[in-house]
Amino acid sequence: MSHEPTTSDSSPMTPDRLKEMKVQGEKIAVLTAYDYPTARLFDESGIDVILVGDSLGMVVLGYPDTTHVTIDEMVHHVGAAARGVKRALVVGDLPFASYTMPKQAVVNARRLMDAGAHAVKLEGGRDQCDQIEEIIADGIPVMAHLGMLPQSVKMEGGYKIKGKTPPEVEKLLDDARAVQEAGAFAVVLELVKSEASAQISTALSIPTIGIGSGLNCDGQVLVSHDLIGLFPWFTPKFVKPHGHVAEQIRASAAAFIADTKQAGR
């Protein structure tokens, strides 16, 4: 009996596989990771995509927003995370000001790929299509990112929900069609009203990955620190935490401190 090649659970994820999942109505699960043990644990759990996000800057490096993250920092953490991954698709975020010009975008995308990423992500729509096309022409798959764009927080004056008005929905739809046409294999929709994200998900053939954008996207992404309760000082409203790791760290430290202070008494 011959065995047809199958997309079994253990075969590595690819951008094409994510597109097939959309066709088949199978939801895509994405988590961020910035280090080896976390990436390995998520990969062994069966996560589809590991995003080494520039949220790194806020939840790991302690910056006030993501605009401080450098390409060197992203390369460092993409390498660490990628070394822990066997099956998931590893996507590396291009950080603020690292893809202003198309040629610069290609050089920096290549650095993330050389560090172990399988694809890169950048923030923006029609305005980023030259960058998206140049990176893809260099053989690198690109994930786009629309809606609330954290790298533009200073220009926007805060983190604001998108797709609230008909013109905003039209702009999102136009940007989504533009990045799909430019060749992006998926698009993150961040803080987009759920009616708008549903409309975009129907209009596109490539999968939409939502964060704070309702349940009608083709997949969901979360910052893993929010999921496991490792960043207790700020948790966005849309997060449903499934762990309390910060409390376990505090309790472990308190127990060690008590053990140490009591030793020899």
Ligand SMILES: Nc1nc(=O)c2c([nH]1)NC[C@@H]1CN(c3ccc(C(=O)N[C@@H](CCC(=O)O)C(=O)O)cc3)CN21
């Ligand atoms: N811990 C963490 N989680 C994230 O999801 C995340 C980061 N950090 N850093 C990078 C970006 C920035 N993100 C953000 C930043 C702010 C809000 C925020 O202020 N949300 C408000 C609601 C906004 C509104 O109603 O207008 C909230 O209270 O949740 C949400 C996501 C998402 N990303």
Ligand SMILES: CC(C)C(=O)C(=O)O
């Ligand atoms: C929130 C996700 C989509 C992201 O871009 C990041 O973690 O940097």
Ligand SMILES: [Mg+2]
């Ligand atoms: Mg990001």
